[in-house]
Amino acid sequence: MKAVILAAGEGMRCRPLTLTRSKVMLRIANRPMIEYVVQSLAKSGITDIIMVVGYAKERIMNYFGNGKDFGVNIEYTEQKHQLGTAHAIKQAKGSVDDEFLVLNGDNLVSADTIADITKRHTGGTSILTTTGNATSGYALVIESGGGVKKIVEGKILKNIHNINTGIYIFDQTIFDAIEETLQADISGVSEFGITDSIQRMINAGYDVHAHRTDHTWTDVIHSWDLLSVNAMILEGVPDKVHGLADSKINGRVVIGKDSAIGENSYVKGPVIIGRNCDIGPNVVIAPSTSIGDNVTIEPFTYIKNSVIFDDVHIGSHSTIKNTVIGENNVIDSHFVVESRRDLTVELDRKLYHADELGTVIGDDGTIGCDVAVAAGALIGIECRIEAGTVVRKQIPSHALVV
Amino acid sequence: MCGIVGYLGKSEAVPVLFDLLRRLEYRGYDSAGIAILNGSIQTSKAKGRVDNLISITPEIMGCTGIGHTRWATHGEPSSENAHPHCNCEGSIAVVHNGIIENYIELKDKLIASGHKFRSETDSEVLPHLIEEYYDGDLESSVRNALSHVRGSYAIAVVSTDEPDQIVIARKDSPLVIGLGNNEHFVASDVAAILKHTKDVIFMGDGEIGVINGGGVKVTTLGGGSVEKNIETIDWDPESAEKSGYEHFMLKEIFEQPAVIRETLSGRISSDGIDLDAALPNVRRIVILACGTSYHAGLFGRYVIERFARIPVDVEIASEFRYIDPIIDCGDLVIAITQSGETADTLAAIREAGSRGSQKLGVVNMLGSSITRECPCIQTRAGPEIGVAATKSFTSQLAVLLLIAIRLGSERRMITTAEMNDLAAGLRQISGNIQRVLNDAARTRECAKLFAGANQFMFMGRGANYPCALEGALKLKEISYIPAEGFAAGELKHGPLALIYEGIPVVAIATKDAVYEKMLGNIKEVKARGATVIGIANESDTEIERYVDHVLRVPDADPWIAPILSSVVLQLFAYYVAYYRDCEIDKPRNLAKSVTVE
Numbered sequence: 001m002k003a004v005i006l007a008a009g010e011g012m013r014c015r016p017l018t019l020t021r022s023k024v025m026l027r028i029a030n031r032p033m034i035e036y037v038v039q040s041l042a043k044s045g046i047t048d049i050i051m052v053v054g055y056a057k058e059r060i061m062n063y064f065g066n067g068k069d070f071g072v073n074i075e076y077t078e079q080k081h082q083l084g085t086a087h088a089i090k091q092a093k094g095s096v097d098d099e100f101l102v103l104n105g106d107n108l109v110s111a112d113t114i115a116d117i118t119k120r121h122t123g124g125t126s127i128l129t130t131t132g133n134a135t136s137g138y139a140l141v142i143e144s145g146g147g148v149k150k151i152v153e154g155k156i157l158k159n160i161h162n163i164n165t166g167i168y169i170f171d172q173t174i175f176d177a178i179e180e181t182l183q184a185d186i187s188g189v190s191e192f193g194i195t196d197s198i199q200r201m202i203n204a205g206y207d208v209h210a211h212r213t214d215h216t217w218t219d220v221i222h223s224w225d226l227l228s229v230n231a232m233i234l235e236g237v238p239d240k241v242h243g244l245a246d247s248k249i250n251g252r253v254v255i256g257k258d259s260a261i262g263e264n265s266y267v268k269g270p271v272i273i274g275r276n277c278d279i280g281p282n283v284v285i286a287p288s289t290s291i292g293d294n295v296t297i298e299p300f301t302y303i304k305n306s307v308i309f310d311d312v313h314i315g316s317h318s319t320i321k322n323t324v325i326g327e328n329n330v331i332d333s334h335f336v337v338e339s340r341r342d343l344t345v346e347l348d349r350k351l352y353h354a355d356e357l358g359t360v361i362g363d364d365g366t367i368g369c370d371v372a373v374a375a376g377a378l379i380g381i382e383c384r385i386e387a388g389t390v391v392r393k394q395i396p397s398h399a400l401v402v
Numbered sequence: 403m404c405g406i407v408g409y410l411g412k413s414e415a416v417p418v419l420f421d422l423l424r425r426l427e428y429r430g431y432d433s434a435g436i437a438i439l440n441g442s443i444q445t446s447k448a449k450g451r452v453d454n455l456i457s458i459t460p461e462i463m464g465c466t467g468i469g470h471t472r473w474a475t476h477g478e479p480s481s482e483n484a485h486p487h488c489n490c491e492g493s494i495a496v497v498h499n500g501i502i503e504n505y506i507e508l509k510d511k512l513i514a515s516g517h518k519f520r521s522e523t524d525s526e527v528l529p530h531l532i533e534e535y536y537d538g539d540l541e542s543s544v545r546n547a548l549s550h551v552r553g554s555y556a557i558a559v560v561s562t563d564e565p566d567q568i569v570i571a572r573k574d575s576p577l578v579i580g581l582g583n584n585e586h587f588v589a590s591d592v593a594a595i596l597k598h599t600k601d602v603i604f605m606g607d608g609e610i611g612v613i614n615g616g617g618v619k620v621t622t623l624g625g626g627s628v629e630k631n632i633e634t635i636d637w638d639p640e641s642a643e644k645s646g647y648e649h650f651m652l653k654e655i656f657e658q659p660a661v662i663r664e665t666l667s668g669r670i671s672s673d674g675i676d677l678d679a680a681l682p683n684v685r686r687i688v689i690l691a692c693g694t695s696y697h698a699g700l701f702g703r704y705v706i707e708r709f710a711r712i713p714v715d716v717e718i719a720s721e722f723r724y725i726d727p728i729i730d731c732g733d734l735v736i737a738i739t740q741s742g743e744t745a746d747t748l749a750a751i752r753e754a755g756s757r758g759s760q761k762l763g764v765v766n767m768l769g770s771s772i773t774r775e776c777p778c779i780q781t782r783a784g785p786e787i788g789v790a791a792t793k794s795f796t797s798q799l800a801v802l803l804l805i806a807i808r809l810g811s812e813r814r815m816i817t818t819a820e821m822n823d824l825a826a827g828l829r830q831i832s833g834n835i836q837r838v839l840n841d842a843a844r845t846r847e848c849a850k851l852f853a854g855a856n857q858f859m860f861m862g863r864g865a866n867y868p869c870a871l872e873g874a875l876k877l878k879e880i881s882y883i884p885a886e887g888f889a890a891g892e893l894k895h896g897p898l899a900l901i902y903e904g905i906p907v908v909a910i911a912t913k914d915a916v917y918e919k920m921l922g923n924i925k926e927v928k929a930r931g932a933t934v935i936g937i938a939n940e941s942d943t944e945i946e947r948y949v950d951h952v953l954r955v956p957d958a959d960p961w962i963a964p965i966l967s968s969v970v971l972q973l974f975a976y977y978v979a980y981y982r983d984c985e986i987d988k989p990r991n992l993a994k995s996v997t998v999e
Binding site: 058061260278293296310363382 | 643645646647653656657660663666667668670671672826829830832833834836837839840940956
């Protein structure tokens with residue numbers, strides 16, 4: 001069976017990080033989210049993969065190439081305009097044989113999760129569901145008599161905790177249902193969801209089954225969710241030290257090729273450090289931190305439970321906790337991020353909750369020395385923050401802060 | 403240039419040969435052909451690309467064969483002039499890459515002794531010459547025949563009298579053998595073989611090899627024995643595939659952040675710059691190169707002179723060879739070549755070596771000829787398939803910066819602290835290239851506006867001058883629009899006469915010591931009606947007043963900015979060609995590595 005991975009969307013709720021890459025390429029333990037999906041597929045013996053790409057597709061194609069390095073064959077098909085999951089799956093028509101598996105590129109799943117649908121599938125359409133208490137934002141699957149009766153989007157229903165994982169097995173009949181969805185001219189709808197097509201199939205009397213999984217299925221909703229998922233994944237990364245370290249290394253630590261950790265530094269795992277990094281001397285890296293490739297960290301800096309992307313420079317005497325720093329940020333000395341628990345963050349005029357957060361900084365910023373950032377004050381891409389500033393509220397992209 | 407291939411094994415040869423030829427198509431696509439050994443020799447040839455050949459080739463069975471894709475030098479592109487060439491009886495077939503310099507003399511002699519020629523090529527003398535010396539043993543006949551040949555060659559020969567055998571030989575043209583599972587591959591370039599096997603033997607100059615079921619035997623043309631190592635190539639064959647991109651060129655442009663990270667990886671530390679080869683202390687440096695690599699060399703001159711204070715001359719390799727160069731043991735010659743097979747560059751560095759100068763290569767391809775000629779620093783750009791050089795160029799610039807900084811610190815022209823600052827700047831290159839790529843859509847929009855232009859001018863000063871030359875070269879080679887690059891200060895000395903109402907002028911105006919002067923030059927062309935596309939720093943708020951369109955690059959050190967501007971110009975050229983519907987990866991009349999003089 002071939003697998004179709006949907007990877008065309010931006011993932012706007014993960015801005016500012018997704019302004020320059022799609023959500024599936026956000027790094028967790030130095031690997032893009034979608035790589036975990038690919039790995040789990042390979043482990044399940046599903047090696048023919050079609051990736052539906054669109055937004056910032058180059059990053060995905062550069063990373064995976066034809067898939068050989070990952071033990072799979074990858075074909076790409078482009079969804080030029082992001083018009084919803086039904087429209088995305090339509091792009092794979094012609095590339096898939098009779099039955100095929102569909103997954104989202106931005107949900108972490110294990111091989112066991114995949115087995116829960118592939119092993120139990122008996123023909124027709126299968127939907128993989130999972131139970132969750134926080135059901136808001138997901139489609140709910142209502143079953144009766146062994147089949148799926150209804151899929152409800154955008155509502156919270158009492159006593160229904162069966163949420164749709166977005167993992168399906170379809171056969172070719174889905175493409176007719178997709179056409180119907182696309183043709184249905186519902187004014188005000190700019191996205192054509194696959195759940196609409198499935199509902200049409202149910203209504204037309206086709207067999208649609210739901211299978212429940214209790215295995216890994218993790219969603220990253222907001223950019224700061226990277227921190228908890230990163231911490232979780234780091235717990236399972238086997239340690240491996242390639243680079244040089246004249247320092248104290250404690251616990252599960254991965255250090256990439258050509259990276260150097262200067263004297264008297266202290267690294268306490270789980271921590272992963274990429275290739276060609278220059279860290280220290282006298283730097284402390286505390287647990288649950290991922291540091292990308294080509295990152296420099298100057299002396300007397302403390303970093304904890306954070307995700308640092310590639311090509312970042314962090315000056316001396318900085319304190320960074322519970323923070324995501326995007327690619328190619330140049331940060332001068334004495335940079336301090338405040339971190340708080342139970343925070344409310346405003347995004348697009350709505351309020352969201354964060355368990356514990358410092359900040360999230362978009363790519364390509366320049367931050368002068370002695371800058372402090374208040375907890376939850378997210379910073380956009382390509383911002384320039386001048387020396388001595390205190391950032392108290394969110395900063396939009398391309399801003400100059402003096 | 404041309405590409406030659408061969409296969410001997412258990413599978414059907416035709417599909418394997420087609421696959422190998424497709425991967426060598428960048429070396430030439432004027433015509434293609436194959437010869438299969440199956441009792442007799444069956445050939446199939448076609449004018450144009452390998453796909454044409456595939457479409458006209460009937461089913462030919464056989465497990466041994468040779469093939470060729472041609473870039474015409476002697477004789478026009480046609481199916482008659484396509485390789486493989488055969489002897490009069492049709493019992494010997496030869497594919498050849500290179501030039502037989504004394505072919506007219508040989509041809510006259512062979513005609514006099516009764517041989518009949520069918521093509522206008524120099525290569526056809528080879529099968530007849532081998533037939534002339536045929537003594538029942540193909541290897542010794544090839545050896546004898548080649549002793550009369552002057553010029554360059556990589557050849558593969560098969561004969562009906564000795565089935566299940568391929569004889570190959572090389573002099574000054576690349577050739578590599580791939581060792582599979584009970585099968586052997588031959589190709590001009592290691593990248594073509596990688597899909598089939600990663601274990602290869604690089605043929606050396608003046609060596610002859612016999613491949614048969616028993617394995618590979620390599621000796622010198624003189625009959626001496628040679629110890630050959632099997633090398634394992636760790637390149638991924640997939641990097642030679644388009645994986646989702648419309649063109650190799652675009653894929654290679656987008657690979658540049660990762661490539662530059664690779665180029666610099668492990669070479670920069672707080673202790674200094676660590677390079678694969680030692681840099682001798684010399685009085686003068688001469689950089690030899692052709693084409694895009696020559697532009698990299700010009701950039702090298704600016705940075706080496708700036709940081710190391712050593713005088714640098716940059717010479718076009720094909721000129722240097724013939725000017726009786728003044729060069730001695732106090733000089734270091736640096737040859738820059740992506741392929742490591744560029745005939746003129748190889749000859750030029752040998753010429754310099756014979757005059758006692760010290761030698762250094764800056765090369766991308768592992769195991770190529772130049773790596774056997776002198777110590778080399780690798781640019782680590784990975785296989786580059788698009789004929790228009792992109793990532794190989796920027797990685798060359800990065801290596802030249804490393805060389806300049808290293809020389810500067812060795813000669814104490816820059817302090818350790820300065821060196822560390824410069825190295826820190828180098829670390830920012832990849833991130834900044836990524837930033838340029840994030841903005842590709844803006845460059846695309848701008849390119850679209852100018853896709854209809856008939857002529858372009860590029861101008862820059864200082865380290866931006868080589869960048870202007872390269873921008874013009876990129877544009878003309880893939881879009882076929884006449885484009886010229888100038889040092890902006892030269893305008894008044896002639897080129898200003900070319901300016902007319904509406905001509906697009908690309909001005910590289912990133913902030914450096916001559917920024918003000920550059921603005922002056924922009925005013926000069928604007929005043930005469932040119933439409934100016936400025937390449938400027940992100941923080942430059944002034945530039946909009948002077949130019950019509952602005953393409954931005956991140957603020958960077960003036961020595962690093964040309965790398966970023968180059969990426970913008972590559973994208974610009976790509977999209978102009980794209981909107982003109984040009985064949986971007988295979989521009990007319992051009993081939994990737996120029997292995998003939």
